[in-house]
Amino acid sequence: MATFPEYIAQNEERDGVRFSWNVWPSSRLEATRMVVPVAALFTPLKERPDLPPIQYEPVLCSRATCRAVLNPLCQVDYRAKLWACNFCYQRNQFPPSYAGISEVNQPAELLPQFSTIEYVVQRGPQMPLVFLYVVDTCMEDEDLQALKESLQMSLSLLPPTALVGLITFGRMVQVHELGCEGISKSYVFRGTKDLNAKQLQEMLGLTKPSATQGRGPQTAQQPLSNRFLQPVQKIDMNLTDLLGELQRDPWPVTQGKRPLRSLGVAMSIAVGLLECTFPNTGARIMTFIGGPATQGPGMVVGDELKTPIRSWHDIEKDNAKFMKKATKHYESLANRASTNGHIIDIYACALDQTGLLEMKCCANYTGGYMVMADSFNTSLFKQTFQRVFTKDVQGSFKMAFAATLEVKTSREIKVSGAIGPCVSLNAKGPCVSENEIGTGGTCQWKICGLDPSTTLALYFEVVNQHNAPIPQGGRGAIQFVTQYQHSSGQRRIRVTTTARNWADAQTQIQSIAASFDQEAAAILMARLAVYRAETEEGPDVLRWLDRQLIRLVRGPGLKPGSGLRGSETDFMFHLRRSPFLQVFNNSPDESSYYRHQFNRQDLTQALIMIQPVLYAYSFNGPPEPVLLDSSSILPDRILLMDTFFQILIYHGETVAQWRKAGYQDMPEYENFKHLLQAPVDDAQELLHTRFPMPRYIDTEHGGSQARFLLSKVNPSQTHNNMYAWGQVRPSP
Template structure:
């Protein structure tokens, strides 16, 4: 892997196999899919932005890159994808071996193009606020939004919609008195009805033909009418804050024994219609702040009566969730509208109960939106995430908009599809496979929203019967090119281009070369994403059994052993940790949905499919750091034996961070030793994990929940649930210094013992 690690830092690309088998038959024997996880906005250490348009192949439309074959005498470049010979234009007349343009330098496999003639337009944010919350909660939310508006650049356009029993679209351009347009929450509204009700199109422009989705052009809506509802922050910050100050809870909720009448679906539809009429094709986001489930109109997930409980996983499996299918269909329709317009749906859900994320998920994922879940609008998870969302520079997310992702590959490969935050453009090309995984049947996808952590998982199949060993070197390797055209946060359009090459395995019997290119972390993440996808799309799919079969076949294929002798089994260094990843994946919240709500499961899977490899691995197999007097902070095994009375443990699961104190530490802390000058070492020991946790929370989005607990306390379950149960209540000898776990789950040792037996059997 040392040969490929630099490629990740430069290109943001990681593969399950960095050396691919040269035939379809051998690829099938690899068990783990031939897949790529790519970061479309990855910034190389020495990134360059070229102020001109890229040079494309006239045959396959691929872009000039360092792997092209060059003829400096004839001023010709050969495309590595289709082998078509192209002439350099007049602007490249000075190209030579000593005068290469930046995109041909070997280290510039990732470049960005920013032509100066591209139109610029500021992004738009529409705030959709749920008023069916407690007065105290609404106060916390308003405080956070006032702070958020202050963080936005002055040129950004903002709009405001509030909803409860009714939907109010506020006219920010009329600052004399508060003014809003009201929509009935029980009735679905179309984009045309929204345009007509808001008076966006006057008599002169009603006859104009809609212009379509083109950046900066409006569907017959005059600029003066747009500026009634969408204004730059610099022009409407006072009126926006004034509306928030006067905002009160929904006045129509009368019954304490019933749920509030909340028309979330109509509010989101109104926001989508307003964006589609005013700024089609230009970067825009709908920021929905939800405090409970939709109980009225389209998108409804539960009735108003508390006797009717919210759907569970068991209800969904049995088909006993009466509103689920209709709600999902509504949000699928909404997602298609948003994708066509080029706009994103972001959800900030703050409630002790479910709010309907399982239904809304399709609209969030298809538009590549962001989701945050917390228990209250006063929760540090919510407040910290809002600050990061609207922050700029290193503290922000680097939000980008309206992206189109295209890919090209060598003719011996075909793309099966993508699992991730995108929508297929159904642009089927020569490298599209008939086998579909995720969003397939295309070589182009819409990435409506992008940030610096966004990743997509691409699945490929090898279609060649074999790769001849007498071919020239440039043909004994295969190529990929990923092109992302997007609207930068500054408003300008950019093109991000990454071109990579990898070698074929010519000798089918040489598994050592194949093993040398295996990436354990990427393979674990790809298997997790694929298992989650299958659980949602295939009925009666048993993820645990599927993972077990895959791992057994993988160990049988690549392990070193003598038949029927489990003690002789071993794996190469490049493969040794992979069974441990699968063991933890089987126990994770992505596979085991017991004791999780559908909203929690949807939330976890959205982030798994979107985040970087490092963050996704944390979700599957958390990191554990041990703090003690005898040594500096050091990694510890994710095992119950890591618990000791004189240790502090820091567990990072991405979703939450746990600081766990052993019993001796707890007793010393209660005695107040940390306050005595002679025990400053103990005070430093207590502060160290707190400081490290604060550092992790500062750079993480969404901000993780912080759990500080003591050994044998109720919240210690957050740590114990993630540890390998090597010592349980059934063990012959209990833990001497640590703890035991009361569980019937199998330990990692027993899991590996059974795996060895099955892998080596005849």
């Protein structure tokens, strides 16, 4: 038997699942004493190079309330060609295509190594990919130029059959017609009046695509609706020229005023346009914003520069007069987009806030990206935007569209809810718990946008009664069924079936305690805390977290002293101080951005976000991880800190002096040159792979940006107990 850490790593690698407990308490009463619920971090599209998609459709259980997919945990009678569902125990006949199966000739879905398997749905039309650019033109020429170049670059990365549309906005909103040769033609809308989908349909002369009219570029007769959404291969030159000719918004901006920016109406038109033409098809609305919305529905600040955009203090004092109305506007757009399977991405590049707090639901409900930078001219934006179009080894985009996730469970356990970039599909079923956590009351969720790192936290409730023992050796099973539109246009279904042993907490407490996955549990509790922080007062959330921590340290309802170890309480210390729970020193937009990233990233990235990783480089040997503590800052060391959002290189006092003296340029100090280069090379590797690209900071002892390091380390040494960095005051 492998050790629990090996077992956990193997399951994560194969199925993209990490459970808080890997042996489950067998009754509701025992489960509630455990503090941390039975919960899982699930990455639906975890990259598996050894998982070729199967070219037939899954076999389903015939019971209408179950419909679980045939999997390796089912009992099979090869002679009678029957299989028993491991969720509802229904006996099912195999379809005729399985006539040749036997113990030695098994289909892939019955082999244990295929606990995760992917099917290609053969029926139904191939869907085109749709990309609709919504571009702010109220920005400085330099910024607009950089954005135009990035957009032109992205056209060359799109597949030739992808459909593209363009909406630009300033004081007015322009929907560009892309089908006309030689002239640029657009429909102009007032930025102060919202339109519903029906009005938009009439004004733009759109017709709903009928069922007979094939969607997209593969039909000989182009549907009328495609005047605004055209295949890249047809309008590549036209659109490149059109983007190149984009000018700043021509409306004059008087001294002391902000430009009038009709962002709310532009997004509403974008959602309406896709709603009329491509409902229930994968599509991305990519919104590029250079400042806050200042007029019309969705405005977050007035046009007077002397009135600053709302701060946390204003929100507390109920002094943010546009906030509630704007949030309501963007929430209704997010709900409309998620109903139709459309993704809304937000790229906000400005020095001041742009209203991400009000708009966060657009990206959070639809699984869209949220990227925040100072300017469209920074490598942070350019590289991140380019990474959106990364391709896998088969040459397909690493993005999936219009996905649904369904969870099926054994009778003894039910699903309480999910936390992540998803919305509820309100599917009631036998495996839905009455106790809701996060987005609950359903066993199905819609995730409009998915990529290989998108991770959901799913919470379960053990419902088995204390007086109804589960037979010895019994196992609880959970099946995750993810249906999605692959970037090649195919519909695919990925099925992950996983099981864990039940144990009686009275007699097998040791095995339950040994199965605790501290890392997964910490992130699952952190997601709960962040979810609560969005709706409750900060101090209340911290008090709740402290109570949970005290119960955990005492021992999660197990035996005295079986609680968290020091390193995990350390982790909670960093969580309490993190920007996910503390809003001090962060603007409302920054808090929304940090929380958005935390709620969609996988376990490894989430751990780094809460407890940054610190590496020390010195002449004493290879780089080594060191404690995130002020005692790690020594004069003859270089430190590399990765907080996920920032990559920071810090040169100790002595190293900084040597660097200033130029020792690295002298041939006899070759080893010093290598020492300086080592952290830079490691930082570059992180900068090249991370999404979104982190901010890169190079600083030294006494430098102004050293504050980023000092704010993260545990202040075990302060001016009261420190003689010099890393030295203890000598005794007299």
